[in-house]
Structure formats: C-alpha cells, structure tokens
Amino acid sequence: MNTETTLTASPERAAKSRKTLLGYVPMVSPFYAFHPATRLILFIFLGVTPLFIFIPEMNILLLFVNLALLRWGKVDIQQLKIYMPIIFTVAIFMFTVVILAPGKDPNYTPLEVLGKTIYYQPVFFTFAAYWRLIAMLFGTILFFSTNRERELLVGLRALRLPFVASYVVGLSIRAAGMFMEDFRTIREAEQARGLDTKAMRFSDQVKLYMMYLIPLFSIALRRANEISNALFARGYTLTGRTSTGKPREDYIRSTYSYSKRDFVAIAFMIIIFVVTGLTQIFFNVFAIEHSPLNIFLRQALGIPS
C-alpha cells in the first residue's frame, strides 16, 4: 500500500477538500494509508489519554501534537477557525463559574484581582481541566477532519461493535447533518422573506431559535418515517438476519485491509496509553501538584504546597 492514497473517484475533480456530513476532510491525506480501525484507536487514544493527565502543560503539549497531526494530515488549518467560538465559550463559562462560585474550603488561598476575591486552587484546577478538555476536543477535531462517516463505521465494526449499533451511529450522524441542513433551509426561507436577525434584540433572537424547533422536529419525524420505510423496502430487519440465514457480510469493511504500519501504530498507542495510565495510577506522576506552572505560581504567590 502506498504511504498516501487518494479518496478521489474522479481525479479530474481537483478540489482539496471533500464535504462530509459534519465538515470537510482533505482529498489526499497520509492518514488514509491507515486502516479506519487504527484511526479510530488514535481517536480513542487522544480522547482518553488526557483523562490521566492533570498537568496542564502536558495537555497543551498534547494539543500541539494534535495540531501537528492535523498539519501532517493535510487538513486545512484555516477551517479550524470555526471551532474558536466553542473554545472561547467553554473558557468563559468554566472560569465564570469558578470565579463566581468557587466552593468552600478552608485551604483555599484568596487572591485579590481587580478588586475581586478569587481563590487560587479552584482557578488553577479549572485551568488544568480546561486544557484537558481542549486537548480532547482537538483529538475529536482531528478524527472528524481526517475521517469520513464511512471510515468511522468501518472502524467501529472492525472493533467488533454490532452492526445494528454501528448503523444507529451512522444514522445519528446523518440525522445531525440533515438537521443542520433543514435549519439552514428554514433560515434562508425567512431571510428571503425579509427577516433580518441582525436587527433583532437578543431576546427576540432566542425566541426565534425556539420557534425553529417546531418545524425542525416535525421534519425530523417525517424523515425518521421515510428512513424506516427505506430500510423496510431494502429488506433490513433489526435482527440483522439475511434472507439466506447466513451471517451478514460487511462489504464495505472488506474493501479495507490492515498493513504492518497499522500494527506498529496500534502497538505504539497501546504502549503509550498503558504506560501513562499505570504511571498515573501507581505513581501519580501527572498530578496537578507536579505542574511546573503550578509550582512556579505557588512560589511566586507564597502559597504552601
């Protein structure tokens, strides 16, 4: 297998990215040389590993690893701009909560910042938790920026998830994409009839969004009925039984194969994951107390460890 394979069925279409239900994936990427199961394991690895790490610097490092992988995977970094509102909203929400409601603990160290009393320990803990979340978020972004829905399903089936369950995942992704599309259609129809949301007050905009739910849910119900009919018309039963009584073939999965590089990558990820997990569980190496930034700030502010 080549180190880089192309997903294009028609090479004359020279666009760099391909639209998926949830975003875009590059037309050509070194990730495509790996089996979808390997890519899914990478996703799980990047998503679960931060849970063992409480040192924010390490999660920031993991974030850079994700960014490097995105770049290596030929993902258009510009498109990551769409995630900036989430990144900032999460930060605002988490820090607002911890500043306004820090909880009570006699060991907390109060600090005066701009005339407001904040407590060092919960704020630093929130800082660490935030970077852990962001590292996990970028792991997810990496996965959905380098995998189409089809590869997710193949990966799930390769990891022995029952066909019915993987199918439900697929239909859910599809439903999410269609929900967004219907939402866009309704908004465009309103704009075409002269509705200017920018000129509306915030409270009116909220009311408008609530009103969108009614047509969106009725469309979703209709679509659910249509999909159910389509499944029936093509002989699908929830039991996964085939007309011959034999186990169901998985044609799409059969079009992918593992190579040596898959086994090497999977082994590498498992080793790193196990080592990280065990060192944390038995030696507490990645505890927040070992964060160099935490140590520096405590020393600078005179907070005992």
Next chain:
Amino acid sequence: MDAAIKFKDLQWRYEHRTNFALKGINLEIIKNDFIGVVGANEHGKTTLVSAICGLIPHSYNGIYKGSVEVFGKKVFDSDALELATNVGFVFSDPEAQFTAMTVEEELAFGLENMGFEHAKIKERIDWAAETTLIQDLLDKSPYDISGGQKQRVAIACVLAMNPPIIIMDEPTSMIDPLGKNLIFDILRRLKKAGEHTLIVVEHNVEQLAPLADKMLLMYEGLVDRYLPTREFYSDSNYLQDRGVLAPESTEFVQWLISEKALPASINLPLDLAGGIETTRQALKRR
C-alpha cells in the same frame, strides 16, 4: 400468462382517516409487463404501489381488507426480506431512501441484507452502477450529488438487488429535464432487457406512454381504467375529466380525427415521432 401480482378486493384505510384510500382493488399484473400508473393527486397511486411492496400494511397502521399476492404469496404474510427480494421500490424523494454514507455502501446495503458474498456484491454493484451511469459516484456521499444523480443512485440500489418486480413512485418528480431523460433511458433499457415487471407512477406521460405496455388510472381509490396503452388513451376527454392528460401527439391526432382530417381507425401515436409519422402518412393518403 403468469401473474406477478394479484389484488383481490383490497381495501385500505390509513389510521385516523375517515375514508378508505383503496376501495376494493381487483387487479392482475402480468410478469414482465411495463405498467404506467397515472391519476390526479390523492387518488391512491402511491397507496396502491405501497401495498405491493409491503409498506402497507407492514409500515403503516390502518385497516386492511382483502389481499395482495406477489408471485402467489400474500404480502400480508411476507416479511421485509422476502418482499425486498421480490419487489424493489424507488421513492419519489431519492434522499429519503438513503441510509448509508457513500453511494457504494448504499448499493451494498440491500445486497448484504440478502446475504450475498463479497464477490457477488461487487459484481452486482458494478452492474447496477454501469446500467445507471453512476460508476464515478461510488465513492461519493449520496447527499453530496445532484438531484438527478441521487435518483439514479436510488434506482441503482434497487437494480443491484435485482428483484423481479421494480416499482418507481414518481421517479422524475424532483429532477431537471436532462435528469428525467436519463431516468427514462434507464427504464427503456430495462424494458428492452425484458427481465423485470416494471410499475411506474409518473405524471410525465409524454415519456411514460411510449414505454408502457399498459396504463392504469387510479381514481377515488379505485382502478378506473386498466388497458393496453393505445386503448387507454383512445378517449382523451374521459381522462381529462379525471385529471389526466394524454400525450400531446395523441391529443393532436385525436383532434385531427374529430375534425375528420384522419380516419378514426388510425393507430394512435404515443410520442412525437409517432405523431409526425401518423400525420405524414395521413397527408400522403389525401
């Protein structure tokens, strides 16, 4: 001749409706015939074909009386797999029938349900893709292609399963004129192959009529007229009263007959080429 489908006094009323959508259908469809189904909206066309593929009564709630048999087996007693093996159904909204993430997966889905092995699935996909001219779409998302392409994919999904009966419910209603031509090209090829019983619900009679062996008119939940195509269109006024138009060339020649410009015994044309030829011959005779 072998009957592929037999309706015996079929009556169907949807749940929460006061009227029966089908009010006693008695009908026999011969194997490998091409049937065109026409009628005004809300007169039971889709309900009729849904009763053949089993969506009625298996996917809808309602009151079901009488029976429909497909190759001698009652639809009521058949399960989804048996029905899908015998009857393929193409919906009017192609997107409504997609459940997979790529066109290839979409085509493979029904074949996997039927229990085929990889090699056979590949062979069937290639054949269906070639027949419907979608070879270059296999790797694409079915949601990311044009309306006409979507409908061809939907037809390919059914063709891949190769059921002896194929039903298409207004397959061209959501696509542009060129896309429509492609769909009718596929129908033409299928008819020529003569291996399928084709039932097509369609308002575009200009292209449907020349292909159909027989036409069926649904009116107020009943089969109002079920005749060989030329005979079916022999009374345009009757059809117009029931909200159905005849092909323009047929109407034109009928007008010439009514004006005594052509003899009443003349063979009614069903398409433009036939209309021109009929008129030319008539003019020559004069």
